[in-house]
Amino acid sequence: MSHQVQPLQPVKLPTLPAATTPEQKFWRSFKSNLLINEYSSVTNINFSPIAPHDFAITSSTRVQIFSSKTRSVTKTISRFKDVAYSGNIRSDGKLLVAGDATGLIQIFDLNTRAILRTWKKHDRPVQVTKFSPTSLTRVLSASDDSSVRLWDLPTGEVTSTFLGHNDYVRTASFLPSSNSEIVLSGGYDGTVRIWDPRTYNSTKSSVLKFEHDEPVEDVLGLPGGTTVLVASGNKVYVWDLIAARLLTSLRNHQKTVTSLAISTVSDDRLNARRVLAGGLDGHVKIFDTQEWKVVHGIKYPSPIISLNVSPEEKHLAVGMAGGLLSIRTRVAGKDKIKEKKATTLFNLIDQNLPDVKPRKHTQGVTAKLRGLKYQGEEEDIIVYDDAKARMKKVKKAKEWEKMLRQSRFADALDSLLKVGQKEVTAGANPVEVITLLTALRHRSALRTALSNRDEEGLLPVVTWVTKYISNPRFVELLVEVALLILDMYSMAIAQSPRFESAIGKLTDKVKREVDKSKQACMVKGMVGMLLAINE
Incomplete structure (x- = not known):
């Protein structure tokens, strides 16, 4: 008996502080x-x-x-x-x-x-x-x-x-x-x-x-x-x-x-x-x-x-x-x-939403419902064995998920970041990329996914890491990816001006974040001293 392969669950990121209290x-x-x-x-x-x-x-x-x-x-x-x-x-x-x-x-x-x-x-x-x-x-x-x-x-x-x-x-x-x-x-x-x-x-x-x-x-x-x-x-x-x-x-x-x-x-x-x-x-x-x-x-x-x-x-x-x-x-x-009613009405007008009418059952569906076994009064869910219905409920796997199951790790990363296209890395869903990188780390396949890349295949990865490395929820994983890239391709930095420029931007971004952390620590220390003096 074969089991349906479930799609990869998105990684659960730490909850950030509420935007407004x-x-x-x-x-x-x-x-x-x-x-x-x-x-x-x-x-x-x-x-x-x-x-x-x-x-x-x-x-x-x-x-x-x-x-x-x-x-x-x-x-x-x-x-x-x-x-x-x-x-x-x-x-x-x-x-x-x-x-x-x-x-x-x-x-x-x-x-x-x-x-x-x-x-x-x-x-x-x-x-x-x-x-x-x-x-x-x-x-x-x-x-x-x-x-x-x-x-x-x-x-x-x-x-x-x-x-x-x-x-x-x-x-x-x-x-x-x-x-x-x-x-x-x-x-x-x-x-x-x-x-x-x-x-x-x-x-x-x-x-x-x-x-x-x-x-x-x-x-x-x-x-x-x-x-x-x-x-x-x-x-x-x-x-x-x-x-x-x-x-x-x-x-x-x-x-x-x-x-x-x-x-x-x-x-x-x-x-x-x-x-x-x-x-x-x-x-x-x-x-x-x-x-x-x-x-x-x-x-x-x-x-x-x-x-x-x-x-x-x-x-x-x-x-x-x-x-x-x-x-x-x-x-x-x-x-x-x-005001709330008026706002809702304006939103409906702006979106040009059609009137929603209750959908009637077709004859086939009605007959099917009549044929179900009665499970008791006030039941909310009726469970019946229907292989086709179960197949329809399973979310269709994305291309990069299929490649991951086939152990095509580099292709999965390239598919998600759309390597080969210009100005597209910013559009990649960060949660999906983090989910893939987390899965690769669990499979000890991060090095494999990043290996044997030329300039065109490496630059989108470095660009994406540079953009999101300051995000506190991603920083631990992305620092590991950045260190792995530097370890594998440090000898090629001087050979490619574009790659050298991308690494330079990543370095500047990390330096700025480190400086912010130092300043925050200094301010915290000064405030602590002032509070201690006042007490």
Whole structure:
């Protein structure tokens, strides 16, 4: 009884790292990049906490309200005497607070743009104004006069004044926790202070103080109220409030980190909290909050001054020096399904695919199916002895496979590389060539396949090896082939200018790869030393 000869199975190559990770796919889904030129640097971006999550852009002497649906300006508030700062929308989406360079704080009705309150207690620029996330009547302000204040909206009075910073206070926020009374502030004196208005008085300093070597540009409290991030210099410091100690410092930026934001990534494969950091180097780095490693990065054309992510993770807005505003929008939910359907439809139209109709059985096939022995209900596969059917299922062997079975090793290699034709070696399937070379090595026939070759028969082999020897999955086998060629034909190199040129290209390619490996080892060593020093 004869057995059908099965075709040679392609060699299984090591799996390369995925081209894109789920994390990268999520952040790259923020597409439709809209670039808007403002009059001056975009100093603050704030999204409304309630749907549809319109957002306020503060730049120059005005605050603009953008629609979350159309990404266009719906309102412009320009009733400022000087440069405006920190336009912030209240949690109910009805009011907006902003400060300016004269020290003035104003409360606006977003519907009518009317001024509801005006405060002038600060005598220097007020660069931070925020509503409490839990109280509709509490407002926070911080100024270049080194003070931090809490305001009561109905009475218009200052309820707390925190003094302790020795330089400009450029960042402040409420600590996100069940108790919204706690205030964070950071100043150009390099300190971050934690204030509790219930226990503070003029003779008592802040509850906690963290010191840094450089001015503090931004502070961000993580949900839960136990971890605080501080942007100071080109680093982001992670502080544990419970233990009052530094957990880690993130040193991934080359220039000053100016803005921090938080996002809760919700995707099919991801459900985690992420921190975004933007700096004057034009990079936005995205960190996971478990191991504090960079999971993605985005490069922008100008130094970044401000950034924010919408609560429903639809928009990523970045403000840059020079007035450039970038709004990236992510397609998700029903919109994503619509886009996918539209893309599929366009692909079908482009490919001009005909309609697929169910094929009916011919009478002969129907009769054959009726004659099969019943094997049981809900069977998926019916096995019957049909030699002709088995023969049809066997894949037809290729020409080089037939030659390999006939021990015509050199002919098999020549057939696969199409030796004798010009400019065809690049078209050879690399997996098939590697499969053949692996089979030849297992049969100890590599030398036989490469022996007794003239210039025309050897050059395609050398050219193919030169092209693919830098592939990490092929390198081990191709180095063996290259060494075998040099061992067998080293005496003929000087006799053929074409062969000498081909060997020269192979040598240059190998030298470049060796240099890259050396540089990679040097960089790895330097990074290891830096990490050891920092620890």
